[in-house]
Amino acid sequence: MATPSRPSIVQDSQGDDDDDDYSYEADLLRHKARRAAFKLQLQTHSQIMSTRRRRRPPPPPKRKLPSITPHQPSSSSSSLSSLSPLESPAEDDSEDDILAFLKPKQSSALISTASAALRPPAPKLTMADIHAKLAKNKARDNEISRAQKLFEQSETSKQIPTKSASAALNTYLETQEGVPAILGMLKKPTGKADQLPSWSFFGDTPTVPQILLEELCASIRASTCIRPFLGSDPRDLGVENIRDFLVSGAMVDCLGSCSSSLDPPLCHLFLDTVCAGIDEDVSFSCLTLVTTLRTQFEPILDQSRIVRIFELIGGSKAALDPTKPLETDSQDGRLSDTTDKGEPDLPRWWNISLVLKMLSRLLQGLSDDVFRVVWGLVVRLSLDERRMKERRGQPEFLDLVENLLQQLECRGYQLTRTILSEIYASVIDRTLQVQLLGLLPATSGFSHDFRKRLARAFFSRNTIYLGPEPGPGILMGSIIAALASKEIRISKGESHTQLQNIIDIINIAVDDGRWCANVVERTEKGTSENLLDKLILHLNHSKEFIQAAGFQLNIEKSNAKDSFAKLIIRLEAVRQRKRGTQTVMDRYFRPNLE
Numbered sequence: 001m002a003t004p005s006r007p008s009i010v011q012d013s014q015g016d017d018d019d020d021d022y023s024y025e026a027d028l029l030r031h032k033a034r035r036a037a038f039k040l041q042l043q044t045h046s047q048i049m050s051t052r053r054r055r056r057p058p059p060p061p062k063r064k065l066p067s068i069t070p071h072q073p074s075s076s077s078s079s080l081s082s083l084s085p086l087e088s089p090a091e092d093d094s095e096d097d098i099l100a101f102l103k104p105k106q107s108s109a110l111i112s113t114a115s116a117a118l119r120p121p122a123p124k125l126t127m128a129d130i131h132a133k134l135a136k137n138k139a140r141d142n143e144i145s146r147a148q149k150l151f152e153q154s155e156t157s158k159q160i161p162t163k164s165a166s167a168a169l170n171t172y173l174e175t176q177e178g179v180p181a182i183l184g185m186l187k188k189p190t191g192k193a194d195q196l197p198s199w200s201f202f203g204d205t206p207t208v209p210q211i212l213l214e215e216l217c218a219s220i221r222a223s224t225c226i227r228p229f230l231g232s233d234p235r236d237l238g239v240e241n242i243r244d245f246l247v248s249g250a251m252v253d254c255l256g257s258c259s260s261s262l263d264p265p266l267c268h269l270f271l272d273t274v275c276a277g278i279d280e281d282v283s284f285s286c287l288t289l290v291t292t293l294r295t296q297f298e299p300i301l302d303q304s305r306i307v308r309i310f311e312l313i314g315g316s317k318a319a320l321d322p323t324k325p326l327e328t329d330s331q332d333g334r335l336s337d338t339t340d341k342g343e344p345d346l347p348r349w350w351n352i353s354l355v356l357k358m359l360s361r362l363l364q365g366l367s368d369d370v371f372r373v374v375w376g377l378v379v380r381l382s383l384d385e386r387r388m389k390e391r392r393g394q395p396e397f398l399d400l401v402e403n404l405l406q407q408l409e410c411r412g413y414q415l416t417r418t419i420l421s422e423i424y425a426s427v428i429d430r431t432l433q434v435q436l437l438g439l440l441p442a443t444s445g446f447s448h449d450f451r452k453r454l455a456r457a458f459f460s461r462n463t464i465y466l467g468p469e470p471g472p473g474i475l476m477g478s479i480i481a482a483l484a485s486k487e488i489r490i491s492k493g494e495s496h497t498q499l500q501n502i503i504d505i506i507n508i509a510v511d512d513g514r515w516c517a518n519v520v521e522r523t524e525k526g527t528s529e530n531l532l533d534k535l536i537l538h539l540n541h542s543k544e545f546i547q548a549a550g551f552q553l554n555i556e557k558s559n560a561k562d563s564f565a566k567l568i569i570r571l572e573a574v575r576q577r578k579r580g581t582q583t584v585m586d587r588y589f590r591p592n593l594e
Helices: 024-054 074-081 094-102 108-117 127-159 167-174 181-185 210-220 241-247 250-256 264-276 280-292 292-301 301-313 351-360 369-380 385-393 395-411 415-425 430-440 446-460 472-485 494-512 531-549 557-575
Strands: 520-522 527-530
Touching: 108 527, 241 280, 241 301, 250 280, 264 280, 264 292, 264 301, 264 351, 280 351, 292 351, 301 351, 301 369, 301 527, 351 395, 369 395, 369 430, 395 415, 395 446, 415 446
Parallel strands: none
Antiparallel strands: 520 527
């Protein structure tokens, strides 16, 4: 029985090989030959596909490509291996699309991100760059505006024939009557006939001849621009060219470059013009002149001149008298004025603002004596309720007080002690004291200390607080000594205001940060004694005494009892090292300093 022939591993295209001479080696050689031929055919097919892709336009974007499922091959070799060797490459259109789909693509977002990462980082914009750009833009805008104005002027000059400025000025000087000689001091034009006159006064000389300056002063004094505001006969205003000369600022430019000094009468005239306040424009121009030439005005500011300035802005004679203490009327609580009758003729507030600004700018060059006078008059004017009313809260007045405190800090301790003593001697009424403490700012450490020292002197009636800071034992000891000297009794006829004074003194002591702890002292016997406990004990005795005999002592029992009760509660809280109840005086001694 013949053994059946074994089939070939790789079958030929002719079918099964039944040759008896079959061998495994020959079959393997035929298989390798066919594989090499197929590989060559595959390379040829790939070249044809790449050539076709370069020549053919890309497929339309709306065409949907088939998605690849997990069981489908994902490589180009697998896709190409599925082609039959007998198929023509030119007839296969779907394979080109599949190869284009399988080729990896980069999204636009990734491309933009990569390009942005490759670009160098933009430099950071600093404030200096911003200011430089703003300055550049501003300069460009100025150049454009200047060019536009020059163009408009050139167009206007072409249309409207102009008269010679020199001829017009000469005609005015010849025809007008009463023209002051200052207009003749303009620099005469030279060169062309139509050249404009220069607004440089007194020629090009750096100094001004005294004779020309005297002529200028005589022209101002003789003009009717200022004199009717200050004199008693405002009948004729006359020519207005001096007023225009003052208001335009030409006077400031003229005298600002002047090396000669103004005569005192003219300086007093300018000061009175600022204070009179009849013409706002003229007053403001004179204020600018005074502040520009302040070194020439500071020497003439003595006590009488300062008092005159405060009188012109509405200060009453009773309030401005430094020899008399300030007192209030018993009916309305306002500053008493026995010399002025009826309602006062107060100036406008803008005029007072100008004067306060002028004083603020002249403080630095004043002597210590004049500085003391200004301090006293400012205090007296601020407490003049009939004159000041609600104007104490105006920014100009507050700025003046702050400037006074700043200058006082720079002038030394001795002058500060003197001014505190003068204020303490002139303001003796409790209502006025509280008003003054409310006016003093606490914008700095010095102003806070100044107000605290003045308040302690007001409420304790002890000038020791006007000097350096006393020790805690001195303050507490003086309070207890004051209570013990009355044997815990209040003399008959003492008013509730006087009793409240003692309570305020103790409140001041408690408001001090060093009184948050108990103060212990040694008695004569050598034993320790807590002063705070002793003070509370004295106050309890006083409270019981007032409750029992309040009517006989002419004291408002309910108010006094309530005041003592609150104070005792507060002291008990301090003894227990807890925060006590806030009082009205806290705002004087606990400012919110940054």
